[in-house]
Amino acid sequence: MTDSQKDQEIITLLGRRSTEQAAFQLLYSTYSKRLYWHIRRMVGNHEDADDVLQDVLVKAWKAIKNFRGDSKLSTWLYRIATNQTLTFLEKRSKRQTTSIDADENFIDEQLRAETNIDGDEVTRKLASAIETLPEKQRLVFNMRYYDELAYNEISEIVGTSVGGLKASFHHAVTKIEKFLTEND
Amino acid sequence: MARKQEIKEEIEGIAPRLASLSGNDVSEQVPEGYFSELGDQLNDRLFSIERENDSRVRKLWTLTGLLAAASIALFMLTRVPVPDVNYPQEPELTATELFYMDEFETDELEGLLSAYEAEEFDAESILLEETDLEDLLNI
Numbered sequence: 237m238t239d240s241q242k243d244q245e246i247i248t249l250l251g252r253r254s255t256e257q258a259a260f261q262l263l264y265s266t267y268s269k270r271l272y273w274h275i276r277r278m279v280g281n282h283e284d285a286d287d288v289l290q291d292v293l294v295k296a297w298k299a300i301k302n303f304r305g306d307s308k309l310s311t312w313l314y315r316i317a318t319n320q321t322l323t324f325l326e327k328r329s330k331r332q333t334t335s336i337d338a339d340e341n342f343i344d345e346q347l348r349a350e351t352n353i354d355g356d357e358v359t360r361k362l363a364s365a366i367e368t369l370p371e372k373q374r375l376v377f378n379m380r381y382y383d384e385l386a387y388n389e390i391s392e393i394v395g396t397s398v399g400g401l402k403a404s405f406h407h408a409v410t411k412i413e414k415f416l417t418e419n420d
Numbered sequence: 421m422a423r424k425q426e427i428k429e430e431i432e433g434i435a436p437r438l439a440s441l442s443g444n445d446v447s448e449q450v451p452e453g454y455f456s457e458l459g460d461q462l463n464d465r466l467f468s469i470e471r472e473n474d475s476r477v478r479k480l481w482t483l484t485g486l487l488a489a490a491s492i493a494l495f496m497l498t499r500v501p502v503p504d505v506n507y508p509q510e511p512e513l514t515a516t517e518l519f520y521m522d523e524f525e526t527d528e529l530e531g532l533l534s535a536y537e538a539e540e541f542d543a544e545s546i547l548l549e550e551t552d553l554e555d556l557l558n559i
Contacts, residue, residue: 293462406434
């Protein structure tokens with residue numbers, strides 16, 4: 237079953253009170269992992285990703301009856317997840333009463349601690365390279381490189397033009413390549 | 421798959437090292453059973469909230485019904501009985517009285533005619549009773 241067929245099934249199941257729970261289960265099984273990794277790549281550790289994901293799914297579920305189907309369900313969910321993640325990062329940054337640089341250092345440390353380094357030094361380097369990116373470039377890079385989203389989908393999620401996103405992705409890729417080359 | 425290839429081609433020209441890495445090579449770990457546990461947890465959380473809300477709504481409706489019934493009962497028990505009021509009725513006019521009325525409604529006239537037929541109408545005695553002879557003589 238394709239994503240759009242699953243989305244249609246979820247919407248149909250939502251139409252009857254007796255099948256709402258089945259709708260949630262299908263939504264969860266289809267999107268929870270993708271959303272988790274989308275969030276985790278931004279927040280850098282499992283505990284925070286878990287907190288944010290729970291908030292995202294609860295919020296999405298409460299609002300899903302208002303989902304009008306103007307965009308894809310996945311796009312709608314990614315948008316909620318992205319907003320929730322950015323809000324979380326802002327709060328965390330304020331909590332730490334330091335600059336964004338310090339927050340990025342925090343994520344970097346978390347990634348170093350959590351990454352399974354055995355035989356995967358390159359992946360660790362890539363994670364470190366991504367952490368050097370400004371927040372928006374990191375967000376765009378993750379959505380394009382890892383989540384493999386189309387530019388028009390990312391555009392709907394973050395509210396930026398496709399041209400702007402292509403430029404952000406290009407800058408991000410160039411910086412990462414430079415980092416990987418310099419730290420070889 | 422086509423998207424993956426498209427992204428790879430997009431990167432290759434500007435970042436050959438990055439392009440050589442596999443995109444979804446995620447090595448970070450997730451606690452074992454995390455997704456199934458979280459699914460169960462959210463399921464309980466979301467649907468117990470809904471069940472709780474349903475139960476609250478049902479309780480509210482029951483309470484509203486009981487309050488309405490109690491209000492009606494209280495009203496019935498405490499209401500002040502309204503006394504029967506006997507409004508004065510207009511006396512029925514006799515055919516004679518009707519005869520002297522200046523104005524008649526059609527139905528009154530009809531009544532009069534039937535009453536006139538029913539009563540013994542002594543025009544002479546009426547004239548004698550009602551007419552002041554002195555007045556007549558003075559004229």
